Amino acid sequence: MAIKLIAIDIDGTLINDKHQITPEVHEALQKAREQGVKVVLCTGRPLPGVTNYLNELELFTGEDYVICYNGSLVQNTLTKEIIVEFGLTLNDYLEMEYLARKVGVHFHATGLETMYTANRNISSHTVREAYLVNMDLCYRTPEEMTEDIKIVKMMMIDDAEVLDQGIAQIPKEYFERYTMVKSSPYFFEILNKQADKGAALKHLAQHLGIKQEEVMAIGDNENDLPMIEFAGIGVAMGNATENVKQVANVITASNNEHGVAQAVEKYVLN
Numbered sequence: 001m002a003i004k005l006i007a008i009d010i011d012g013t014l015i016n017d018k019h020q021i022t023p024e025v026h027e028a029l030q031k032a033r034e035q036g037v038k039v040v041l042c043t044g045r046p047l048p049g050v051t052n053y054l055n056e057l058e059l060f061t062g063e064d065y066v067i068c069y070n071g072s073l074v075q076n077t078l079t080k081e082i083i084v085e086f087g088l089t090l091n092d093y094l095e096m097e098y099l100a101r102k103v104g105v106h107f108h109a110t111g112l113e114t115m116y117t118a119n120r121n122i123s124s125h126t127v128r129e130a131y132l133v134n135m136d137l138c139y140r141t142p143e144e145m146t147e148d149i150k151i152v153k154m155m156m157i158d159d160a161e162v163l164d165q166g167i168a169q170i171p172k173e174y175f176e177r178y179t180m181v182k183s184s185p186y187f188f189e190i191l192n193k194q195a196d197k198g199a200a201l202k203h204l205a206q207h208l209g210i211k212q213e214e215v216m217a218i219g220d221n222e223n224d225l226p227m228i229e230f231a232g233i234g235v236a237m238g239n240a241t242e243n244v245k246q247v248a249n250v251i252t253a254s255n256n257e258h259g260v261a262q263a264v265e266k267y268v269l270n
Contacts, residue, residue: 003268004210005038007067007201007227008260009219010053011184013237014041016256021056028261029057032268038208042067042197042217042227044183046110046152047075049133069110069153070181070223071200072191084203086195088151092178096154096190097142099174105158105166105188108137109151116140116149125157125186153191160185181223189223198226216267218252218260220244235263 006029008014015021029039039059043050046068054060054077064077074084093109097118100107106123109116115130115137117123122139130137156166167188174180179191197219205215217224217231220240228234228248236248237259245251250267253259 001211001213001232002270003037003216003233004214005040005205005208005216006032006264006268007040007042007197007215007217007231009197009221009224010041010043010045010050012220012239012255013218013224014053014255014260021053022258022261024258024261026057028258028264028269032264035269037268038065038210040065040067040201040204042071042201042219042224044068044070044153044187044189044223045133046073046112046135047077047080048113048135051134065204067197067200067204070179070183070189070191070195071197071226072152072195074200074204083207084200085152086192086199088154088190088192090145090147090149090151093145093151093154094142096174096178099170100156100166103156103166103169105156105163107154107156109154110135111150111152114138116145116151118142118145123157125159129155129157129187153189155190156188157186163188183221183223196226197224198228198230201227201230216263218263220255233267235267 060078062078066077067074072086097107106119108126115135117126118141179193179195182188213232215231216233217227218235220237234248236245236251238254252263
């Protein structure tokens, strides 16, 4: 059955290690769109953090969508209409912020347009993340956080060794209550239990009237597993982690070797 929707992770997948969409990848995706195939970027970033790539791929037609915050939010790229939302509460924030302090790692939460941290000594990883996703960063004590602040994602962030030590101390019950995923050596993401890229992709496909077997998903990291498992064709990048390669239907070239272009040319273009 023909592919009608391509879901693509960004970091380590769509872009190479120089943070570029190569001409080969750009051309393949444009050809797919000319065939009427939906191209959907799926990322841990918020919408403001992917605007440059959406612009480069011309995905602002009014009929384009993006999966943000690792599946917590699905939005129309032009109107910003929310199609799917799996949010978090103030109580979630207060509990996880306290836990982060207890296990000795830095912590921040992300809203629709702003990042919040209660760390007086703000982590360089938090500052870098705010810069990368093009969001304001605000210092707020836990007491200053209020119910009207919409929280979409929370993150424990720190140097790799410190973060791993902190994760190892998290009680099992939290993994049962939240979706928790390590999206990079420095980032441990905490989401609504219902949220992951696979659930978001399923809802979007249903919204668009596209069948599961008509979906292809391409990714490289642990947070891409749910959408690769959901898709009719799940594609692991050549640079993907071993667990992603194990569940994927096929393995393409790496992000530095135009792996997305190779997969699209082989399984989508005709």
